[in-house]
Amino acid sequence: MSKKQLVLLPAGLQGDSGLASYIRIAQTAPILSIEEERVLAVRFREDGDLEAAKQLVLSQLRNVIHVARKFSGYGLPQADLIQEGNIGLMKAVKQFDPQRRVRLISFAIHWIRAEMFDYILQNWRLVKIATTKSQRKLFFNLRKRRRHLGWMTRQEVDGLAKELDVDRETVLQMESRMNHSDTPFEADDNDLDNPGLAPAGYLQDMRYNPEQLVSAANQVDNNNHQIATALSNLDARSRDIVQRRWLNEDKPTLHELAGQYGVSAERVRQIEKKALASMKDILVA
Numbered sequence: 001m002s003k004k005q006l007v008l009l010p011a012g013l014q015g016d017s018g019l020a021s022y023i024r025i026a027q028t029a030p031i032l033s034i035e036e037e038r039v040l041a042v043r044f045r046e047d048g049d050l051e052a053a054k055q056l057v058l059s060q061l062r063n064v065i066h067v068a069r070k071f072s073g074y075g076l077p078q079a080d081l082i083q084e085g086n087i088g089l090m091k092a093v094k095q096f097d098p099q100r101r102v103r104l105i106s107f108a109i110h111w112i113r114a115e116m117f118d119y120i121l122q123n124w125r126l127v128k129i130a131t132t133k134s135q136r137k138l139f140f141n142l143r144k145r146r147r148h149l150g151w152m153t154r155q156e157v158d159g160l161a162k163e164l165d166v167d168r169e170t171v172l173q174m175e176s177r178m179n180h181s182d183t184p185f186e187a188d189d190n191d192l193d194n195p196g197l198a199p200a201g202y203l204q205d206m207r208y209n210p211e212q213l214v215s216a217a218n219q220v221d222n223n224n225h226q227i228a229t230a231l232s233n234l235d236a237r238s239r240d241i242v243q244r245r246w247l248n249e250d251k252p253t254l255h256e257l258a259g260q261y262g263v264s265a266e267r268v269r270q271i272e273k274k275a276l277a278s279m280k281d282i283l284v285a
Contacts, residue, residue, distance in 0.1 A: 019079050026061035034103055041098035056093050056104060057086075063105050064089055067112050074120050081116055088115030230279035237261065238275035245272060 032040070032055070043052035064085035071081055092108035100107075161168045227247075231239050244252055254265040254272075261268065 019082075022079075022082075023065055026058075026065055029058040029061055032056070032059045032104075034101075037104050038098040038101075041093075041096050041104070044093070045096075045098065053090075053093055056096075057089055060089055060105055060108060061086070063109070064112055067109070067116065071116055071120060076120060076123055080123075081119065084115045084119040085112045088112040091115075226283055227279075230282040233282060234275050234278065238271055238278075241268060241272050242275045242279070246276075 037056065037059075040049075040052040040056050043049040044056065064082055068078055068081040068085055072078060088111035089108050092111035093104070095111075096104055096107055157168055157171050161171045231242065234242065241257060244257070254268045257268045258265040
């Protein structure tokens with residue numbers, strides 16, 4: 001079975017109410033005897049009976065929920081953990097051999113946990129924290145074996161390294177990773193006064209780089225040239241109004257220009273608007 005076959009399961013894991021409804025449905029699913037599991041597994045394995053596979057999956061949903069609750073300390077959504085566990089459960093049902101005479105949950109529990117482990121490792125931090133086999137082993141054992149919230153003692157490090165058969169340096173490295181949170185590359189809006197706290201704050205300041213200065217100067221010259229070209233295409237009165245209203249430091253009001261040209265302030269506004277539209281067309285072109 002694949003992820004697409006999640007439709008076989010009770011739907012609605014979105015939100016607290018949806019999760020609660022899902023859990024109630026899962027708890028009402030019938031518990032199968034070992035003989036019933038074997039019969040259904042044979043039907044699915046030999047005949048491809050998806051209805052039999054569905055009954056096997058439904059009978060184990062309560063166990064997936066139970067395992068997901070054990071991983072609640074990682075701060076990830078329970079609904080997501082349950083969905084990942086369901087994927088592992090369906091993989092287990094597909095691989096389950098009824099001839100071995102073992103309970104389905106004894107076989108499926110490893111698949112369920114494996115899917116949840118992968119999900120936690122991929123989503124616990126923005127940056128993947130465990131990449132090697134030793135690191136993955138340490139990730140889950142460190143949280144369970146540590147006796148306090150601070151850094152581990154030398155004896156604890158040596159004991160855990162010996163127990164899990166990994167290097168002492170690997171234990172120290174993983175502990176350091178787990179004790180530090182992700183750091184954003186750039187400072188957030190609430191910490192703009194201390195940009196050095198983020199990695200981007202340590203980049204070279206390019207404001208006074210000669211290349212940057214020349215490029216900026218060329219851009220300014222190019223903009224000034226384009227504006228001058230656009231102004232030269234206006235008649236004298238329109239050019240004077242735009243120049244004085246937008247480019248000069250001391251900007252006259254519409255009424256002041258109206259008195260100088262002997263027209264109404266509304267007429268000056270219309271001339272200004274038309275001139276700016278004409279300049280925009282030229283600049284865009």
